[in-house]
Amino acid sequence: MESASANSIVGMVPQAMAPYWSKAGVDVQLALNQTLTKSLLKIARNKLDAAVVPPPAFSALQKGVGPYAKIADVAKESSKNVRGLFSMPGSYYHAITWADSGIKNWADGKGKRIFIGPPAGAANRQITTLVAAGGLPKDDYDGLKAPWGAATQSFQDGQFDIYVGVFGLGSQSLSELSLSHDIRLLGVKAENMTPPEGLGMQAAVIPANTYPGQVNKKDVITWQTLMMMAVNKDMSNDTAYKLTKTYLENRITLAESSATFRDLPITDYFVGVNAPLHPGAIRYYQEIGIAIPKKLLP
Structure with missing residues (x-):
């Protein structure tokens, strides 16, 4: 999993979540200080499992514009390999x-x-x-x-x-x-x-x-x-389910541990998600009775 600088909230959240994910059976190897537009491309090219990415970057990938303009056709085609799990406040x-x-x-x-x-x-x-x-x-x-x-x-x-x-x-x-x-x-x-x-x-x-x-x-x-936890579409359903469930069920705990995380529990599940949801994430939302926007269904 890749994210931004270690002292940014989008870098701090995965660091804080790593022990919870590990306890749930998901060993997260975290690489920080990454350029997130590049991290997204790695996911799309099947070279990375997960990353915290800005939603506008995924829109640019789908259209083959912005940082992906020089590889427009590759970007548009590979964007089909990206799935979302949940939103994170930045x-x-x-x-x-x-x-x-x-x-x-x-x-x-x-x-x-x-x-x-x-x-x-x-x-x-x-x-x-x-x-x-x-x-x-x-x-x-x-x-x-x-x-x-x-x-x-x-x-x-x-x-x-x-x-x-x-x-x-x-x-x-x-x-x-x-x-x-x-x-x-x-x-x-x-x-x-x-x-x-x-x-x-x-x-x-x-x-x-x-x-x-x-x-x-x-x-x-x-x-x-706002950020989106993005993953490769070939991630196992079980892993995507555990990443989603564990994060969402520990947001309040993180918020209580530090004022830095105060916005985690009050950020909507989907407000920053613009990639189709991974089936593992869909399973969790359905289990807890959360209505999923039609545009996020694969």
Whole structure:
């Protein structure tokens, strides 16, 4: 199984779940710090059993576009080998500016330099859509791209005026950043709080005073990424069943163990799933009486 960085929520959840899966009879060999669009392609090409993937990546694979444009025909055909198990909540988008920057809302960001994610991937579309939902059209600012790992330091070095990054709610690294220099968080407008379908996100709130150097007096509406646990269609029904059952039956336990996992129990089973469900997952949902959307049935 592959996932993102070890300190991201989508990396932390599989790590936390590994002992539970092992107890259920599924030995998960976890590889972290992976590029998830590549992980998805490995599943589709029968080279990997499972990975946490962004739903927009699967849409791109089906259409042979984005990171798969150069192998469009192969991507479209191999997408038929991917199945979904369940949704997972990801990180929160935080649109950050220094409190003394003079930027108090998105309108103040006109003509400014805004970090919009890595050079390739689903984040660019997600961030530009989020910024537009805040009231700043795409053509009204200078969108800059850089690897996630370099973004925070680049912001501290003054390369961005607004840094739209992904963090778990209450992130320690963001808390430390705010202690070094007060920050302001920019949100989306209330009437735009629901993200467009297909972006792989859901509405979320960053409460006032979440970070020690946060100057916002009111809660900030933002968007939270959604992920899908994707597997190869040839995974055994028993393994897919155990992965699904064990995760869903231990979500509350994880949430009680750490505030990082607070969103696990309240995230809908299917909100981030856009691949057909694996028969093993279908078996579990049917056992507990959960209605499955027709579009997710193979």
